[in-house]
């Protein structure tokens with residue numbers, strides 16, 4: 001790819017998060033005005049590193065404090081049903097969605113600046129990643145110090161383990177997850193990987209499941225605090241030390257929400273038929289080295305052989321084409337069955353439901369209603385809200401009914417948050433989120449979380 005083409009490709013809105021880009025733009029101004037590249041060769045004068053750093057730090061902090069206040073104002077608008085006018089933030093970043101908590105951005109900036117030396121940089125301005133990590137820190141501070149974290153949900157590929165790999169016993173993430181369970185936080189692994197049987201999930205998660213089974217200090221109730229939600233929102237398994245693969249499937253009748261119960265089998269099959277035909281057309285028109293994989297609740301394309309790679313541009317083209325075709329199809333227009341088309345890095349899948357439904361089910365499961373009829377009697381369907389424009393239908397909306405773990409007490413950690421073709425993005429409509437880029441970042445995030453929770457307890 002020529003660099004010119006790459007630049008234009010990256011500029012496409014589906015490749016950008018508007019809130020992060022907007023903050024980046026705000027921080028670029030003090031960077032240009034106050035960072036002093038000449039200080040590198042001018043020594044200890046007025047442009048010395050210490051002075052520049054101090055000044056840049058003060059300016060960045062002030063801006064982030066202002067953004068923090070603007071988010072507070074947005075939250076006040078969000079909570080005021082009488083007010084018909086958009087907030088200032090909504091006018092500036094039209095794709096902004098719902099905030100479940102306030103975000104202490106100034107404190108989060110100070111924390112990340114200590115780690116990443118953002119204010120000390122004179123040639124590289126605050127970046128997308130600086131801001132993404134700062135938003136994560138702010139979110140974690142909010143769910144621990146200002147609130148109480150009750151449920152943490154995790155994506156699988158790229159979040160807990162490398163793409164296509166498994167959670168091996170030596171993964172540093174395992175001890176952090178056990179630590180969350182010890183602190184009585186519920187855990188849901190909400191993955192798109194869709195398997196109908198426990199053995200396949202055991203294969204992917206065995207390091208964690210074995211560690212839980214062998215742990216002497218987790219209480220039985222803490223061991224009951226882990227579920228796996230597979231295929232985005234299609235297969236629920238609970239941890240079960242006595243089952244052959246340490247997981248036991250939970251029949252759909254015990255966990256489907258009332259809205260999910262209305263998803264008609266005929267509509268599901270028609271939607272997957274349309275998606276399959278569109279995927280087959282894409283394989284032909286883009287000459288992809290891929291084959292179609294049809295499942296009970298999903299259809300996707302995967303490389304013909306493990307050593308083959310489908311170009312990223314082709315994967316994204318397929319997602320956007322299939323999504324459009326589905327939206328315009330009869331079954332898609334009827335909006336009776338939500339779906340999620342996404343780029344999995346090496347493959348493209350269209351799943352029935354999405355992670356907003358998956359996280360919702362877990363919120364209800366641990367909210368005290370599972371296994372009884374109350375599950376089907378209360379529900380608060382609100383519209384789905386997405387931060388940078390959603391795809392498909394998505395969004396079950398919840399967080400305020402009895403017997404739910406609320407959005408403000410939920411944190412979903414994932415790697416896919418760009419609006420088009422990103423499956424973790426949908427979880428934003430039902431809880432707070434953290435956007436990581438590798439399993440190592442998940443470990444760092446969990447350490448940050450553990451430290452804040454520890455401080456709060458003491």
Ligand code: IMP
Pocket residue numbers: 155156157158190191192193194195231295297298300343344345346347349350351423
């Ligand atoms: P996640 O990152 O844990 O959500 O997993 C996404 C990956 O799971 C996809 O990129 C696929 O490689 C894999 N996968 C396996 N089965 C399915 C399925 O039925 N639907 C979607 N993804 C699947």
Ligand code: MG
Pocket residue numbers: 155156157158159414415416
């Ligand atoms: Mg992932």
